[in-house]
Amino acid sequence: MQAPTASKAAPAKMIWPPELKTYVQRALAEEFQVRGVTTIEVNEQLKKTIGYFAERAMLFELDWDNYPLPQDIIVAERAKLAEQAAANAAFTNNSSSPTSTKRKAHDTVESQSPTKTSTPPWQKTNLADRVTFGNGQKEKRPKQDDATSSKSDLEKRRKRFQLGTSGKTKTTTPPWNTQNGPDSDLSSGPVVGTNQNLEKSYFRLTAPPKAETVRPQPVLERTLDMLRKKWKGEEKNYNYICNQFKSLRQDLTVQHIKNSFTVKVYEMHARIALEKGDLGEYNQCQTQLRVLYMQKLxxxxxxxxxxxxxxxxxxxxxxxxxxxxxxxTNADKNQDAVRHALDVRSALALGNYHKFFRLYLEAPNMGAYLMDMFIVRERLAALANISRAYMSIALRFLTDELGFENDRECCAFLEAHNAQNMIEEKVNDNGTQLRVNFKGAAPHFEALRAAAFSKVDIKGQI
Amino acid sequence: MQAALEPFLQAHADEVSWVVVAQLSPFAPPENPGRLYDFYRASNEHQIENEVRSALKYNRNSRLSNKEAGAWMEIFVAYWRAVGFILRAEEARNQGRIEDRQFVDIYDAWKTMTDLIVRHISNGSLPNWTIVCMYVTANHLRRFAIRADEQLAQSKSNVTFSPGFGDDIVSTVARNEKLEEAARVFNKMFALCLGDRNPDMRESRKWGTYYVANLLFKTYFKLKNVSLSKNVVRSIEAQNDLPDFKVYPAAHRTTYKYYVGVLAFLQEDYTKAESCLTDAWNMCLPDSMKNQELILTYLIPCRLITKHNIPTQTLLASYPGLKRIFGPLVSCIKSGDLAGFDAALLAGEDTFVKRRIYLTLERGRDIALRNLLRKTFLAEGFEDLKEGQSELDRIRKTRIPLSHFVVALRLRSSGQALEDDEVECLLANMIYKGLMKGYISREHSMVVLNKKGAFPGTGV
Incomplete structure (x- = not known):
């Protein structure tokens, strides 16, 4: 299996330095394989490395005998990611500034427990690589006791790699270490922010962010606190709040922070967007939250x-x-909020407007804000229904059935839909009564209903 | 190798496509279970190319043109490699230790081969009758892709950070990357078949159109990307120089009609769905029970909506699977048993949702309710005879107190007690939907039904 791939890496027409050939052979040789790194990954890295130096016509200059093997580059890269993740975690724990003791306690409890079932991707490779790491290097350096190879060794090793390449190739950084390297996914690895400002305007990134523009998690936590207070207090400028939340989310992304705090940020932004009827932002948050919940955070x-x-x-x-x-799942269905939403769905599916408007009045959490999005539409549908089934009814009945606060609101709704002439005053034994006469009204409401359903605006649907 | 390729050369000379297809099968035929193994053992990685070349190009028996021999040579070499992966996976499975990427390797090797066939057909190296090889190979590719994706899904978590500088934390990585890749191959084939300009219809690739379209449907349904299927239908409908639909093989037509029907069903175009599914039903072979069942799965809910029809017990009796899922629902609709209907819908929810018929079947409750109201109406009896009227002039009571309907609904519903207003609302719905004719008078707490045909289509 290895023979064809090796020959593929070196097409016949070009002349390759013999050192490179032995380098490739070593890379694919059995005894140099590192557990946890597949042949495919090695091949990829190999291609990347050779391609990189070939482009710069440096294949003959490079000291291939001392250049790290592809599997080592991969391991080092993973270690680096792991270390950064560890650094991020350290940030969380270090946030023991006296102002936020209460929240810190809350956070550490959450951040210690969450990922038992699902390890986040950046922590996955960690341990196995450290343990097997001695084997791959047997011939090159004094053997180390696997058990003791600790993080400081890792650090040393990483530095050595960087130094090793700087000997001959001072001007170029190796492909696995560049920030803007050609087609390398690694360039978007996590940043560790240093910015201490609480506020930051959102700006859509087109290049990797600089550390000094990105805020670390402890700062972001204070930002969230500040935004929450502002939203509850005086600040009613949704554009400002939304903008701040977007930059907050961006800072989380570029630092690969994915924990209970992330969930908190998205939840809060989603709720605020709901409150303002900004379905576009809401939907973005919703999509993200769905994936975050899968991680049980x-x-x-x-x-x-x-x-x-x-x-x-x-x-x-x-x-x-x-x-x-x-x-x-059945567990989902037993949750009150979910039960309510499902009831709303089935009530509408069966045309049970009576039940639907009852459910509207008792929606839990912020469900009513979402239902506001389609309440007009459903009122028109109910009217189309009623106008066909009744000759005339008391206005009060309509008010109750369609979930209006009072008769005046109901009248206003009818007026807004060109139905004011249907309202009549009728005198009977108990005094006067307002009634709605549906004579010939059915086609009118049917047309309104059809129009209302035809224009569902799906903003930001992904 | 020479011997192994002999059947191919023979079949090729006779242009018997199904034998050629059999020579490129990833499974050994039942009468020769060792075929793949023998074929693979007949050569090795170093010699395979030369051996196939000499068997196809320099063989006295071979009547292949130079160009075509070259094409087949590449295809058979790719096939030989793919067989190698298949045998290795089989062996590993027998020993109970499948490796991480084994199915992925099979898929990749098979895709290489499929790509070669597509390429050589499109550049004219292979005659057009070989499209049969192309689409059968593609069908295998679909299966391999599904298995490969299952394997990939096991080996990695499907949540990662987005690779760009996106604003959001997570992006969902393609969970079916291989099948999606395969779909692109099928799409290429589809264009190749549909757009063939060869004026000689006997030689045209257009004959593969519906088969490949069906393949795309299956793939898109599996990928839960049903909307892409609509594009396939649209391009076929826009292509006006296809041979008459009627002359395509029945197998292609039936499957195609089935999928177009299901697509219409999912878009809630029940009239179109009904006509397509009925076509498929009529073409379906009498002993393809599985396919009949599939068609009925959608045709039954469809007719429930369009014609308010329910299947007879005799029909259901011949399909135990359908009887199990539809049986209780159907009998509750018939008897107007709302509580039973709700329970049956709940019991079958998982199956119905999986087949995407839940939301349609749910609407069957209207019919159950209609039947219940109709029974109430019948129970009201007739108006007293006036002087001079005979039995023939008897008319049913059409002014029925609301409370009677309330009692009827409470009797046959489950859960919380129904409020009077809710019953009224359900009655209004029946009237609105045209299932019942008449109007409600709140002042008198009466329902006034139409004297002629209170329940249209039910004889009263």
Missing amino acids: GGHPAEFLAYRILYFVYTCNKADMNDLLAEL
């Missing part, structure tokens, strides 16, 4: 699951709704 999965159901009710997306129903 805490938060309020049931609440947001319920929102998602209501959201699909709003978009009338049957296919998505079906997929969502397929995902639901």
Whole structure:
């Protein structure tokens, strides 16, 4: 299996330095293989390295005998990522500034427990590599006791790699270490921020961010606190808040922070967006939250699951709704919020507007904000229904059935939909009564209903 | 190798496509279980190319043109490699230790071969009758891709950081990357078949159109990307120089009609769905029970909506699988048993949701309710005869107190007690949907039904 790949790496027409040939042979040789690194990865790295130096016509200059083997580069790269993740974690623990003791306690409890079931990707490779790491290097350096090879060794090793290459190739950084390296995924590895400002305007990145513009998690936590207070207090400028949240989310992303704090940020932004009816932002947060919840990082999965159901009710997306129903577990269905959302769905599916408007009035959490998105539409649908089934009814009945606060609101709604002439005053034994006469009204409401359903605006749907 | 390729040369000379296809099968035929093994052992990595070349190009028996021999040579070498991976995986499975990427390797090798066939057909090295090889090979590719994806899904978590400078933390990595890749190959084939300009229809690649379209449907459904299937239908409908649909093989037509029907069903175009599914049903072979069952799975809910029809017990009796899932639902609709209907819908929810018929079946509750209201109406009896009227003039009571309907609904519903207003609302719905004719008078707490045909289509 290895023979063909090796020959592929060195097409016949070009002349290769003999050192490179032995380098490739070593890279593929059995005894140099490192556990946890597959042949495919080695081949990839090999191609990348050779391609990089070939482009710069440095194949003959490079000291191939001392250049790290591809598997070692991969291991070193992973170690580096792991270290950064460790550094991030350290940040969380270091946030013992006296001002935030309470939250810190909360956070550490959450951050220690969460990922038992699912290890985050950046921590996965860590241990295995450290343990096997001695084997691959047997011939090159004094053998080390595997058990004692600790993080400081790792650090030393990493430095050695950097030094090793700087000997001959001072001007060029090796491909696995560049920030803007050609087609390397590694360039987007996590940054560790140093910025201490609480506020920051959102700016869409087109290049890797500089550490001094990015805020580390302890700062971000204070930012969130500040935003929460502002939103609850005086600040009603949604654009400002939304902008701040977007930059907050961006800082989390570029530092690969994915923990209970991340969930908190997304949840809060989603709720605020809901409150302001900004379905675009809300939907983005929702998509992210769904994946975050899969990682079991805490938060309020049931609440947001319920929102998602209501959201699909709003978009009338049957296919998505079906997929969502397929995902639901019995445990999900027993949650009050989810139960409510499912009831809303089935009430509408069966045309049970009576039940629907009852459910509207008793929506848990922020469900009513989402239901506001389609309440007008459903009122028109109910009116289309009622106008066909009744000759005339008391206005009060309509007010109750359609979940209006009072008769005045109901009248205003009818007026807004060109139905004011249907309202009549009728005198009977108990005094005067306002009634709605539906004579010939059915086509009018039917047209309004059809129009309302035809324009579901799906903002930011991914 | 020479001997191993002899059947191919013979079949090729006779242009018997299914024998040629059999020579490129990833499975050994039942009468010769050792075929793959023998074929693989007949050569090795170093000699395979030369051996195939001499068997195809320099063989006296071979009547292949130089160009075509070259194409087949590449294909058979790729096939030989793929067989190697298949045998290795089989062996590993027998020993109970499948390695991480074994199915992925099979897929990759098979894709190389599929790509070669596509390329040589499109550059004209292979005659057009070999499209049969192309699409059968593609069908195997689909299966291999599914297995490879299953294996990949086991070996890595599907959540990672987005590689760009995105604003958000997570991006979902393609969970079906191999099948998606395969879909692109099929798409290429589809274009190759659909867009063939060869005026001689006997030689045209257009004959592969519906088979490849079906392949795309299967793939997109599996990928849960149903909307892409619509594009396939659209391009076929836009292509006006295809041979008459009727002359395509029945197998291609039936499957195609089935998928177009299901697509219409999912888009809630029940009229179109019904006509396509009925076509498929009529073409389906009498003993393809599995396919009939698939068609009925969608045709039954469809007719429930379009015609308010429910399947007869006789029909269901011949399909135990369908009887199990639809049986209880159907009998509850018939008897107007709302509580039973809700329970049956709940019991079958997982199956219904999986087949994407849940939301449609749910609407069957309207029919159950209609039947219940109709029974109530019948139970009300007739108006007293007036003077001079005979039995023939008897008319049913059409002014029915709301409370009677309330009682009927409470009797046959489960869960919390229904409020009076809710019953009214459900009645209004029946009227709105045209299942019941009449109007509600709140002042008199009465439902006034139409004297002629209170429940359209049910004889009263």
